[in-house]
Amino acid sequence: MQDFLSSLVMVAFHGLAYGMILYLISVGLSVTMGLMGFVNLAHGVFAMAGGYMMLSAMSRLDVPFPLAIVIAFCAVALASMVLERFLYSRLYSAGELEQVLFTIGLIFMSVAVARLVYGPLPQPVHIPGYLKGQLHFLGRDFPTYRVFLIVFSVSLVALLWFGVERTRWGAMVRATVDYRAMAQSVGINTSRLFTLTFALGSGLAALGGALGAEIIAVEPTYPFEHLVFFLIVVAVGGLGSLRGPFVAALLIGVADTACKYWIPEFGAFFIYIATIAVLLLRPEGLFGKAT
């Protein structure tokens, strides 16, 4: 019994850490898909880029950990802005197929570049000394880094939600998700709004990829391999919603950890079946707006 309780706590803890990373990565995808109606399969590329950015800044340039994270966020956000302006924006009015093809193309290119620059193997992760080791509380040991991960992500998410609820930018995003035509007609500069939101979403994905490098290994196949999970978070959570993907990411994080811990022989069965069930019952996702 004691054993079971202790494994329950560990599953919940690690599931939470994984879920938070999934959320950080996917929330931008949810917002951009809801906002711009763009099927961006290449979103994982930004997460991967963030991971590479941070790890190589730390290992090759000896940049301290906090600064490396800031660099990852800024660099990816900026790069995504350029991509959005020159490529993505041309396809907003195109069909789903074009968007899917274009973003698959981006994935292929990024996988190739990653392999050329960093080689095919996963990047080693260096956790700074002050985040190594275990924290002791509730009568148990928890890895310090993951505790930091959870605390940091939760504060980030709180900041993001606050931003969306309380700032002018957030109000514009919400209005545009709900009533695109109206938002345009009341003079919201949707094109600038799209660029900024896209950059923020990509930056968050980069943060997720960088912070989560210890959980989701940074390797060239990253954008393909984890695409299904990012998409599941968004589709199950509901497009354009902030809370939906949060719930979905935590559910998936915990469920996946639990499956791996207790019933490894079933792999990701449970998650796929649950995804199929949710999408059949609510095609718009758990928190999406019905159309």
Added chain:
Amino acid sequence: MTHAGGYIADARIRAAEWLPWVFAALCYFAAPSYLTLGSYILTMIIFALSLDLILGYGGIITLGHSAYFGTGAYVAGILALRLTGEPLLGLLAGTLGAGLLGLFTGLVILRTRGLALLMLTLAITSLCYEVANRATRLTGGADGLGGFSIRPILGLFSFDMFGKTAYLYCLVILFASWWLVRRLVYSPFGASLTGVRENNVRMHAIGAPVYQRRVVAYTISAALAGLAGALLTQTTQFVGLNVLGFELSGELIVMLVLGGVGRIYGAFVGPLVYLVAQDYLAKRFPEYWYFGIGAMLVLVVMFARGGILGIIDAGIARLRRGS
């Protein structure tokens, strides 16, 4: 050269449409050492045709078409290992197995659209992959399924080590598939698929059972994919997990888009160009190969939505206007 179908289209087979077959026959004599690659290309053309039917003509975007290809491959493999190595029976079983899966999954997932549909196709493939990965006793799991032999076709033509029989076998099956797909595209059913793709709201308003049409098209396409999968199993005498992978679905889309979507022969040109180029480049320069594929997709989407055949069409049109 687009094959759009419809009520005023001329459905007769044009002279140029015999070219692929002449070319395929020439290859048999001219490139005997490439027949294995040739068989693979012919198989992938069937697979690409099946995708073209739902994606190009039906407008159903799927990232999971390998589920049906893989099902056909495994059904044919398991049948050969456990029951009989009779090839035509194997093809039939693979086709039916995949068709049934297509029918059941189609009935369920085609109620949705957009992202949900895309996700469902992806989730179903992932699920099939997991099943095949775990059901090691039946499928061999990650080691793959082998150790079966295929009996001579019709009891007459046995598979040889040079792949001659396999090549001709694939060619005959492709010819039959092409003929069927072509009939379908030009039929009223094909026209109504175009209608569904072009304007769903209008299709409902003229009293078309849209959902039913999509399910039927999806089932046929899945069955055809299963046929291709079974063919691959028989010609290679092996089934690996990758037949169910998302990568294969992705590659297939790339091939079809490269050739040209919704025009029958795009499904011929795409796999041919892609696989030949892959054979030359992929092993020598894998990174550049993937980069090239990615760049090609981006360029096609931005500038040449008709693929290679679209570019050729535009070229011909320009020449005609010029002269």
Added chain:
Amino acid sequence: MPAALETRRLCKSFGALMVADQISFRLESGARHALIGPNGAGKTTFVNMLTGRFSPTSGAILLGGEDVTALGQLARVKRGLARTFQINTLFRNVSVVDNVAFAVAEREGVARRMFRPAGSYHAVVDESMALLDTLGLAQDARAVVAGLPYGKQRLVEIAVALGLRPRVLLLDEPAAGVPTSESHRILDVLDALPKDMSILIIEHDMDLVFRFAQRITVLAQGAVFLEGTPAEIAADKRVREVYLGERHV
């Protein structure tokens, strides 16, 4: 004799928003009936309920005396109800004749056939061509819809509906977007429709309404405001205030 189309206390609300409020309405057999009302009066919602695109919150819809409230769009089309759309809803990248032929083929039950080429169904092709001819579109039959001027596309919109040989035809602003100089062509086409076809037209072009309709229903804020002959409607002061305003004194 039952009405060609009838609604009984039809209601529809989206959340707290009431867009149809107890609409009871009769379209007599062979009638030329117009539905008018200011923007946002709920006209298009009403049409969408009639065709089965939206289901009403309460109330009943009867087609030729039969209660079709629970039936889907498909079943209503099969029972002879066709519509046109306010905004062109056509197969844009397909030829004009195919647009019509798709409808004819559905009506004839040909569209699900898989083996013979579509072009070999001569009855479908000939009927579609003949229909286009009566609308003056014979010359454009082989052209792709997207390349036609807007006015002609509006005619194709009507042609597709006629391809279903409807008993009841709902025209949702057939002249919307058409320059006044060309709207007479639309009217000519409407005038030439078979007398036994029951037609409900929604239109903003008051000239067209008053020349075409025998009866007019005025809808305001989701409810029937008034119904009568064109003369009665034109004479009613309240209608002028509510709707016609200064446009039609």
